[in-house]
Amino acid sequence: MNPFTPKVLAVMRREFMQRVKTKWFLISTIGLPVLMIGMFVLVGFFITSSQDQEETVSVGVIDPSGAVADFLVEELLADSVLASRVGELDAASEEEVRTELTDSDYDHFFRLPPDVVNGEDNGTARIFARDNVLPATQSALRNGLRRALLRARLSEAGLENVDAESLLQTTSIGVVNVSGSGEARSQELFQGISFAIAFLFYMVLLIYGQMIIRSIIEEKASDIVEVMVSSLRPWELMLGKIVGVGAVGLAQIGVWVLVIMVAAIFGLSTAGAALTDIGIDITALSIPWGTIGLVLTFLVLGYLLYAGMFAGAGATISNETDAQQVALPVTMLIIVPFISVQGVIGSPNAAWAVVMSIVPFFSPLVMPSRLLVTNVPFWQTALSVVLLGAFVLFAAWVAGRIYRVGILMKGQRANLPEVVRWVRHG
Secondary structure (H helix, E strand, C coil): CCCCCCHHHHHHHHHHHHHHHHHHHHHEEEEHHHHHHHHHHHHHHHHHHHHHCCCEEEEECCCCCCCCCCHHHHHHHHHCEEEECHHHHCCCHHHHHHHHHHCCCCEEEECCCCCCCCCCCCCEEEEHHHHHHHHHHHHHHHHHHHHHHEEEEEHHHHCCCCHHHHHCCCCCCCEECCCCCCCCHHHHHHHHHHHHHHHHHHHHHHHHHHHHHHHHHHHHCCCCCHHHHHHHHHHHHHHHHHHHHHHHHHHHHHHHHHHHHHHHHHHHHHHHHHHCCCCHHHHHHHHHHHHHHHHHHHHHHHHHHHHHHHCCCCCCCCHHHHHHHHHHHHHHHHHHHHHHHHHHCCCCCCHHHHHHHCCCHHHHHHHHHHHHHCCCCCCHHHHHHHHHHHHHHHHHHHHHHHHHHHHCCCCCCCCCCHHHHHHHHH
């Protein structure tokens, strides 16, 4: 039996067109990704502008040990910091250093601990500043001191000709997960994708779940529902609303993904270089189409499960004042797996993560995260899909019986015993 009868398709088309023609849909669908990209561009512009306009600061180096200052001045000059040694203050107290700074032409004094080379002194290198110390200046001083200390210690060991910079060279570390079929996956990249998918699905459920509830309330408040119920079954009306509103969400997500893909193509060279620096080689990655198909299956089934629950909840009330109250239990079922996703990404094979990925109320968010970051045993995936599919049918059956009675009920919100009676005798 085909559930998508002409009447159901008509309701779906009505729900879809009624929402995609609104200003809210156009603004949120097109305006939001454009706004986000514009914000990133604007932030980059401000950072670039601040770097271009940043004035070179002058730093006076104070070194009581006398062993590091010359090396440090060389390192800072190499980083475009105007540095020079202030030897007359090597024996000065902190109070004298502060007083001298106010009368000098330096922007900062950089005072090292007395036994900085051997590291036996517990003192701290201090920056005395007239004004706020820029992060770039702090970074230059920190890195310059690190390199200068290494040079000073090498000099004490009689290794003046050794290139200190080469000794500090390191390499990035990237984790590559290998699936049972031999596919290589970058752990960092797929962890990021996993969290992004969970966050996106979480937002879609919250936004469109509320939209389903409001759609039912609006029609219960009008007389059109009585006309519609006289021409089609309540479950057909419910199915049309769930799929129609869901199609709006899919269309919106599709536009967002398209905009993001276009932006990613234009910035691919820059992004590729940045990812390579942290150990992610895009060119070496293979797309796990089978895993992507399973992830999409869980997302679609998860949407149908929660949409049916939201529809059933909406059928028990008659005004938007009660909407938040009836939606809260369903929303909590969504929040719990979402806040656990970060833990699942870190420990995908922990016992609690395995259990949550099988429980139908949690699996739509938890199992996709596990599939993307680890090799999930076939029996766990199969059991999770079967249970989720069964609960989708059960939720649709329960929501249909609630909807059958509740769609025509007006007035106060139905209490739990009444809803149970609707399910039993609806």
